Amino acid sequence: MISEKVKKVKAEHPAIRIGKNGLTEGLVNEIKRQLKEHEVVKVKIGIKEQDRRELAKKVAESVNARLVEVRGYTFILMRNDSH
Structure with missing residues (x-):
């Protein structure tokens, strides 16, 4: 079940870290690769970003994923299955 995957990812360390170079290609x-493989990915923003929610939305749009949650400097993305 998808919600079980989200719960599992919440308990894990972030798989991806956005560093000082920002959102690179x-x-x-x-x-995208990790979403394809795991369906749910936890991302950590490693820079002081004023609007973390906006950055999370931008990342979600860039990878065609659904933004599940933003908590502090961490957010969770879920693969969109509307191919």
């Missing part, structure tokens, strides 16, 4: 590709 390589990072977008890695998030």
Whole structure:
């Protein structure tokens, strides 16, 4: 069940970290790859970003995923299955 996957990912360390270089093409590709493999990915924002929710939305749009949750500097993305 999808909600079980979200619960599992919440308990884990972030799989992806957005660093000082911001949202690079390589990072977008890695998030896409992990979403394809795992369906749910936890991402950590490692820079001081004023509007973390907006950055999370931007990442979700870039990788065609659904933003499940933003908590502090961490957010969870779920793969969109509307291919």
